[in-house]
Amino acid sequence: MKIEILGVGCPKCKQLIANAEMAVKELNIQAEISKVTDIDKITEYGVMMTPALVVDGTVVSAGKVLSKDEIKKILSK
16 A cells, blocks of 8 residues: 655644554554655645645545544545
């Protein structure tokens, strides 16, 4: 599983990264988590508001910080 956090490094982006890392750890799944800070790459996903969460190439959330539990629900599908 590949998880990407889209954002330029604001506090909300950092919080989303932390929540994603906790969710992956609690679910005990293998996932590669990466940060995407390049504006061009972010807009390629069609994201206009950050932070955004991308799972396996699909944008699942944009413009808000998902909680650890919300991310766990998404990753469990």
